Amino acid sequence: MTDRCWDASYEKLLRGALPRLAEKETVSPDTSLKSVGLDSLAMVEVLALVENEYGITIPDEELSAGVFDTPGTLWTLVSALREQRTPGVA
Amino acid sequence: MTTPADVPAFETFRPSGTVDNAADAILARSVAGSPSAPAVRDCDGVWTYAELDAAARDxxxxxxxxxxxxxxxxxxxVGNVxxxxxxxxxxxxxxxxxxxIGPAMGTFHLRSVIADAEPALIVATAAEREGVGEFAWPEGIPVQVLEELRLATEPAAGAPPGGPAGPVPADRLALLIYTSGSTATPKGVACPHAxxxxxxxxxAERLRYRADDVVLTAVPLSFDYGLYQVLLCALAGAELLLSDADGHARLxxxxxxxxxxxxxxxxxxxxMLVRLAARDPRPTAVRLFTNTGAALNPPLIAALRERFPGARVAPMYGTTECKRITILEPDGDLERPGSVGSALSGTEVLILDGDGRPVPALxxxxxxVRGPHVMAGYWRAPEPTAQRFRTAADGTVTLHTGDYxxxxxDGHLYFQGRxxxxxxxxxxxxxAxxxxxxxxxxxxxxEAALLVPxxxxxxxxxxxxxxxxxxxLLGLAERVEQAKVPDLCHMLPALPLTPNGKTDRKLLKEYLKEAVGGR
Known part of the structure; x- marks a missing residue:
């Protein structure tokens, strides 16, 4: 479902916000973000970072618990919002 | 001793040796006076005071x-529902x-809490119907599942059945609140109704919540800071608005x-609110931030004032053993930076030396602490109780907080640490x-945290x-004596926190051991 198709800045951003993820050699799309230290404060930090990086605004109704489960689930939402913003550039 | 002014005590006749039931003392007035006002709201809906009262009676x-x-x-x-x-x-x-019990409490502590409290009933969510992770609820204790309770909220016509809750024996406990503190196993603080x-x-007298207030409670209700929001709202007839940890990104x-x-x-x-407000600066109706549990540091207070213009900040200090000790008037930190305020009305704060004698100001x-808010000690733990709750020959109990x-x-307290x-x-x-x-x-x-030698x-x-x-380290050397400048400083992306939002010093120590080889 969630193959690792994200860009380098996404991985860098996650590693920067989550020190325990930074220790891992590879970031798998299925890593539980909670297990690498994503608490609610880190969640808000990651939220602000991805919004800045990709020039998107994640609406509150999309901020359900599942979105921040793994790097893959979050990336799925980020890519969907980027596509909406720049139609045709996937 | 006086009772807090302008919060009239409930005048009811009761037999000697009994006290008002806290349910009557706290909830009854809003149920009678504003039955159709919103009492408590979560992401699934709202109950009025009459509906809350009906559900409680059910x-x-x-x-x-x-x-x-x-x-x-x-x-x-059950979380914040x-x-x-x-x-x-x-x-x-x-x-x-x-x-x-907080949803964040792990099975290690949960096991000892259940053995200590010996509950006659457990109420848990459907996900924890059988137990928590590997830990199964002990056999013989009935479990009620939150999602299947379906409490009747239809207020009965006319006078509610059963009338007032009626007095309870003076030693009857209303709450048993487990605090983990620094000890290995959590201790239960025994909190009687009165x-x-x-x-x-x-x-309530100091914070003055109003009937038109909406009190957003995202701190856990299992933590006494969260739990008393339920009571403060009822005393004021205000609305309690609940957010669970899962909803914090939407807070x-x-x-x-x-x-x-x-x-x-x-x-x-x-x-979190400061960061969220930075990405969405539209105005809010927030007029007051209160704080206790762990102190907001001055940069954070300044950021809150900047992001939430019009909101005031009221620092407070307390301990579950007497609930609350001091409250600073809103924005009092501007005049008395670092103070956590003065003693609650009708209570006393003392500063004692090693022999228990009061020391001069400063x-x-x-x-x-002394006063009618000092709780009854630790549940089934006479030794720790005798250590912290010291009874004088005349019967006066002095709670030794272990804080300095x-x-x-003017009687304003400045907290220095354990x-x-x-x-x-x-x-x-x-x-520190x-x-x-x-x-x-x-x-x-x-943010900053110091591990002491x-x-x-x-x-x-x-x-x-x-x-x-x-x-x-250079900045610190400019500000304090050399002896107070550590040799080592580690920069972290964030400080680790306990479920109640305090800096988790145990994790910092583990981090030192693992990441830096114990130094």
């Missing part, structure tokens, strides 16, 4: 039906003891649509709090912010 009746007796413990682990308030008042009305009602009224939007006017904060929640000593601080000439946070280094006395405060004064530092290890500083560790 739960009390079910406790009877289940054979729970007055004085039995009802252990509740509307039903929590009904379970609380229902348990009080019935005469049983309410034992709130003490809980007094503490709630005394806090600001939730505050805005819910019309939140008051927000109790621990530092992590404050940080001198640091152990913070001790000083009073100014006994263990005060230490001597290179011949100079110092406290004063060094952390100096570090926070450095431009670009957002221990087991042959020197003190170590941890800081969070857009600066290097060299900047931090």
């Amino acid at each position: 739960f009390a009746a079910r406790l009877d039906a289940l054979g729970v007796r007055p004085g039995d413990r009802v252990l509740v682990r 509307r039903e929590f308030a009904a379970l609380l008042y229902g348990t009080w009305r019935h005469g049983a003891v309410f034992v709130p 003490q809980v009602a007094f503490a709630a009224r005394a806090v 600001l939007g939730y505050a805005r649509t819910g019309g939140a006017t008051v927000v109790p904060l621990v530092p992590s929640l404050g940080e 001198d640091v000593g152990e913070i001790a 601080g000083w009073l100014d000439a 006994r263990d946070d005060l230490f001597k280094r290179r011949g100079t006395r110092m406290s 709090v004063e060094i952390e405060a100096a570090v926070l004064d450095i431009e670009g530092v957002r 221990e087991d042959g290890r020197d003190m170590v500083l941890f800081a969070v912010g857009e600066v290097t560790h060299e900047d931090v």
Whole structure:
């Protein structure tokens, strides 16, 4: 479902916000973000970072618990919002 | 001793040796006076005061039906949901003891809490119907599932069945609140009805919640800071707006649509609101932030004021053993930076030396407390109780908090830390709090925590912010004596936190051991 198709800045951003993820050699799309230290404060930090990086605004109704489960689930939402913003550039 | 002014005590006739049931003392007036006002709202809906009262009465009746007796413990682990308030008042009305447990409590502590509390009933979510992870609920204790309770909220026509909850014996406990503190196993603080009602009224007198307030409670209801929001709202006829930990990324939007006017904060929640407000600066209705549990540091208070213009900040200090000790008037920090306020009306704060004698103003000593809010001790733990709750020959109980601080000439308290946070280094006395405060004064530092010298290890500083560790140590050297400047400073992306929002020093120590080989 969630193959690792994200860009380098996404991985860098996650590693920067989550020190325990930074220790891992590879970031798998299925890593539980909670297990690498994503608490609610880190969640808000990651939220602000991805919004800045990709020039998107994640609406509150999309901020359900599942979105921040793994790097893959979050990336799925980020890519969907980027596509909406720049139609045709996937 | 006086009772708090302008919060009239409930005048009811009661036999000697009994006290008002806290459910009557706290909830009854709003149920009678504003039955159709919103009482408690969560993301699934809202109950009015009449509906909350009906749900509480229904739960009390079910406790009877289940054979729970007055004085039995009802252990509740449900998170921040509307039903929590009904379970609380229902348990009080019935005469049983309410034992709130946070969803974040791990099985290690949960096991010892259940063995200690010996609950007659457990209320848990459907996901924890059988137990928590590997831990199965003990056999023989009935479990009620939150999602299947379906409490009847239809207020009965005419007078509610059962009338007032009626008096309870003076030694009857309303709450058993487990605090993990620094000890290996959590201790239960035994909170009788009269003490809980007094503490709630005394806090209400100072904070002055209004009937049109909406109090956004995202701190856990299992934590006494969260739980008393239920009581403070009922005393004022205000609305309690509940957010669970899963909803924190949406907290600001939730505050805005819910019309939140008051927000109790621990530092992590404050940080979160500041960050959320930076990405969405539309105005909110917030007029007051309160704080206790762990202190908001000055940079965070400044950021809150900037992001939430019009909101005032009220620092407070307390301990579950007497609920609340001091409250600073809103924005009092501008005039008295670092103070946590003065004693609640009708209570006393003392600063004592090693022999238990009061010290002069401005001198640091152990913070001790007297008054009708001092709880009844630790559940089934006579030794720790005797150590902290000391009874004089005349029967006066003095609660020794184990915290250190000083009073100014006007009776405003300044908190300095636990006994263990005060230490001597290179011949100079110092406290972790004063060094952390100096570090926070450095431009670009957002958070700071100092591990005090221990087991042959020197003190170590941890800081969070857009600066290097060299900047931090240089900045600190400009501000304090050399003896107070640590050799080591580690920069972290964030400080680790306990479920109640305090800096998790155990994790910092583990981090030192693992990441830096114990140094």
